[in-house]
Amino acid sequence: MHALCASTCLLAFLTGPVIRAQELDPLAHFNAERERMATRSMLVLGGWAMSNLLTGGIGLTQVPEGSEAGRFHQMNIAWNAVNLGIAIPAYIGGRKRMRSPIEMDLQATLEAERRTEQLYLINFGLDLAYIGAGAWMREHGRRPVNDPDLWLGFGTSLAVQGGFLLLFDGVNFLLHSRHGHRNAGSLWGHANVQPRPKARTSP
Numbered sequence: 001m002h003a004l005c006a007s008t009c010l011l012a013f014l015t016g017p018v019i020r021a022q023e024l025d026p027l028a029h030f031n032a033e034r035e036r037m038a039t040r041s042m043l044v045l046g047g048w049a050m051s052n053l054l055t056g057g058i059g060l061t062q063v064p065e066g067s068e069a070g071r072f073h074q075m076n077i078a079w080n081a082v083n084l085g086i087a088i089p090a091y092i093g094g095r096k097r098m099r100s101p102i103e104m105d106l107q108a109t110l111e112a113e114r115r116t117e118q119l120y121l122i123n124f125g126l127d128l129a130y131i132g133a134g135a136w137m138r139e140h141g142r143r144p145v146n147d148p149d150l151w152l153g154f155g156t157s158l159a160v161q162g163g164f165l166l167l168f169d170g171v172n173f174l175l176h177s178r179h180g181h182r183n184a185g186s187l188w189g190h191a192n193v194q195p196r197p198k199a200r201t202s203p
Contacts, residue, residue, distance in 0.1 A: 026183070027104065027105070027106065027109050028101065028103075030109060030113075030179075030183050031101060031104055031109055031112070032098065032101060033179060034112065034113060034116060034176065034179065035094055035097050035098050035101070036098065037172070037175055037176065037179065038090075038094055038116065038172075039090075039091055039094030039095060039098060041168070041172050042086075042087045042088075042090045042091035042094060043087075043091065044168065045083055045086065045087040045168065046083075046084060046087035046088060046091065048080070048083065048164060048168075049080035049081075049083035049084035049087060050080075050084065052076045052077070052079070052080040052083075052161075053076075053077055053080050053081065053084070055073075055076075056073040056074070056076040056077040056080070057073075057077065059072075059073040060073045060074070060077075066147075066149060066150075067149055067153070068149040068152045068153040068156075069153065070149075070153065071149055071150050071152070071153025071154055071157075072153040072154070072156050072157045073153075073157075074153070074154075074157075075153065075154045075157035075158065075161075076157050076160075076161070079157065079158075079161050080161075113176065113179075113180045116176050117173060117176050117177055117180065120169045120170075120172050120173035120176065121169075121173055123165065123169040124166065124169045124170055124173060126165075127162050127163075127165040127166035127169055128162070128166065129162075130158055130159070130161065130162030130165065131158075131159050131162035131163060131166065133155075133158055133162075134154075134155045134156065134157070134158030134159030134160075134161075134162060135155065135159055136155070137151050137152075137154055137155030137158060138151070138152055138155035138156060138159070139155075140155075141155060
C-alpha cells in the first residue's frame, strides 16, 4: 500500500502541468516535455536525499555509536550525499536547457529519447543489484563475523536506498516511454510535412 501511494504521488509530481502543444512545434514541444520531466525528477531525488540527510543526522544522535541503527544512518547519510551531488547540478543543467533549448531535428530528438529511456533501464538493473547486495550483507551479518552491526546496518540501508531508486527509475522509465509512444505519430507526421528544397531546373 505504501509503495502504491508513493508511486502515485511520484507519478503525479513528475507529470505535472503540461506545456500547451499549440505554443510549440511538435519537435520542440516533445523535447521541452522530456527536459521538464527529467528536471522535475531531480527535485524528487534531491528531496529524498535531503530528507535522508536530515533524518540520518538526527538519528545518529539518538542511537549508540557503532550500533546497527547507527550504521544504518551512517550509510544513509553517505549514500544521499552522493544523490544530492547528482541531483543539484542535474537540476541546474535542466533548468538552463529549458530556458535556452537547443534546436533538434527528428533524428537527434529520437536519439535523445532513446538514451534517456536506456539510462533509466540501466539504472533499474543497478537498483536490483543494490537490493540484492543489501540482502546479502544482512545475511552475512547474521553469521560469526567481525562487526556484525556494520553488515546488518549497511545492508538494510542499501536495500532501502535501492528500493527507492528502483521505484524512482521505474516510474521515470514508464513516463518517458509513454511520452515517446504517445507522440511518435505527431513527430513522424511533422517530419513528413516539412517543406523540401525545390529541385533545380536547367536554364
